[in-house]
Amino acid sequence: MTLIYANKEWDQVTFRDELEQLKNKLNLNIVHVLEKVPLDWLREKGFINQEILLKSLPDFKQRNRMEIFIFGPAPMMNAVKKTLDHMGVWSGDFHSERFDLA
Numbered sequence: 193m194t195l196i197y198a199n200k201e202w203d204q205v206t207f208r209d210e211l212e213q214l215k216n217k218l219n220l221n222i223v224h225v226l227e228k229v230p231l232d233w234l235r236e237k238g239f240i241n242q243e244i245l246l247k248s249l250p251d252f253k254q255r256n257r258m259e260i261f262i263f264g265p266a267p268m269m270n271a272v273k274k275t276l277d278h279m280g281v282w283s284g285d286f287h288s289e290r291f292d293l294a
Contacts, residue, residue, distance in 0.1 A: 193218055193219060193221070194220075194221045194222075194223060194248050194249070195211070195220060195222050195223065196223045196225060196240055196248055197211075197222060197225065198224075198226075198227075198239065198240050198264070198268065199224070199225070199226055199227070200227045200228055201226060201227070201228045202226060202229075202230060202233075205224065221248075223235075223236060223244065223247075223248050224236065225237065225238065225239065225240055225244060239268070239271065240268065240271070240272050240275075241275060242275050242278070242279060245275060245279065246279070255282045255284065255285065256282075256284075256285065257285075258285055259285060259286075260276065260281070260286035261286070261287050261288070261289075262286060262287070262288040262289075263288070263289050266290055269288055269290060273286070273288065
């Protein structure tokens, strides 16, 4: 299982410690993507894009091989959905839930 988790800054990563504890229990790979990175940051930066998705996802050309769940603010979800479409990921393999701050 892979979680691609985008945040503006490292201090804003919710449940950071809890996710680290779940890594071994769930065989979970966590890909953190930060918009504003600390000087010593060696992981993904910017926004979730095609390069990050290609590195993080299994063979996406085969239908029903994976389930992708997209959660987050509308601009991020729209960009990820558009990228997945462009990459040829079958639309039945990804699901989304939109939220907005009230």
